[in-house]
Amino acid sequence: MKIISGVIGMGIGQKHYEAIENYKKSKVKIICEKNRIKLLKLKKKYPNKIITSDENVIFKDKDINLVSIASYDNYHFKQIIKSLKNNKNIIVEKPMCLTFKELKNIKNLLNKKSLKITSNLVLRTNSLFKKIKRKINKKDVFYIEADYIWGRKIKLFGWRSKIKNYSLILGAAIHMIDLIVWFIKDKPIKVHAFGSNKVTKNSKFKKKSLIVMMLEFKNDLIVKISANGVAEHQHFHEIKIFQKNETIVNTIKGSFEIKKDKIFQIKGKYPDKKNRKLLIQNFIRTLLDKKIKPLVTVQDQFDVMSICLAAEQSLKYRRKIKIKYV
Ligand SMILES: NC(=O)c1ccc[n+]([C@@H]2O[C@H](COP(=O)([O-])OP(=O)(O)OC[C@H]3O[C@@H](n4cnc5c(N)ncnc54)[C@H](O)[C@@H]3O)[C@@H](O)[C@H]2O)c1
Incomplete structure (x- = not known):
């Protein structure tokens, strides 16, 4: 073929x-x-x-x-x-x-x-994030913060200001939600989202330009995701994973593992843009060979979309929403 x-x-x-x-x-x-x-x-x-x-x-x-x-x-x-x-x-x-x-x-x-279908959820190909994933002990994780700091405010004022239903949840937070769900191999049951347009209210971007959401998982795990469209900052995916005896972070100063009072550097490429094409190329291999496993399954794609759309509802109705998975 x-x-x-x-x-x-x-x-x-x-x-x-x-x-x-x-x-x-x-x-x-x-x-x-x-x-x-x-x-x-x-x-x-x-x-x-x-x-x-x-x-x-x-x-x-x-x-x-x-x-x-x-x-x-x-x-x-x-x-x-x-x-x-x-x-x-x-x-x-x-x-x-x-x-x-x-x-x-x-x-x-x-x-x-x-x-077959794939969505381009490219953070899964990042070598640093693959390393972090291996360090996570799911049963010990109790809190995660994952911030999509866009650092490209100007982009809000192009086509994103013009189309109906543009959403920073679907356009930006989606990457962090997918990353966390992939990290911990579990899906949230409820979401409560909050939005602000304080920085953009006098601009032509009429939607929320900052989104913060709380995701509740089984086993008492809480995850905070943000999509920050307006920060004065480099484009960055900031992460903090708190587990019982260890904390793992990706910050602009580097990536670290904190155990007791010791700090160890985590070595891995970030942002690792060269590897992003691997997602599409893996998909091509799945088309050519039935034995090849996709980096993102079809259900993964529907799951992350279901979470994002529930977060949209939460923003609209100003309340916590139980996520219905499509
Ligand atoms: N996966 C990622 O990391 C990532 C990164 C950037 C953008 N995106 C997504 O990619 C899409 C495009 O964003 P972008 O940043 O490339 O925007 P862009 O404005 O840089 O480029 C989009 C291009 O597509 C063209 N175009 C738009 N609609 C078209 C249509 N119906 N038919 C033919 N041409 C059309 C435009 O003329 C433009 O040249 C968006 O959905 C965005 O969310 C994803």
């Missing part, structure tokens, strides 16, 4: 392109980009590819067996559904969609097809 793909949206989609092109004989045949200026540049840069502003060129092409979706968040749902209806496997940027109804629709249709 050869992987012939189409990529939609050439922002982060450029990284999708680079992960796919020539990996295990996979190729990108078509690039879809709706920005006219980018489109002309892409035509010059990739003279042997089909460059189009019409996504249906990808969906109608019989050779294409993989669609890589890196468009704005509000297009993901429709593009996933079109991919499934046209029998194409899917790589989709997070979030998969923006509502519970859409999530259920995706699951229903996916269940009827023998097609």
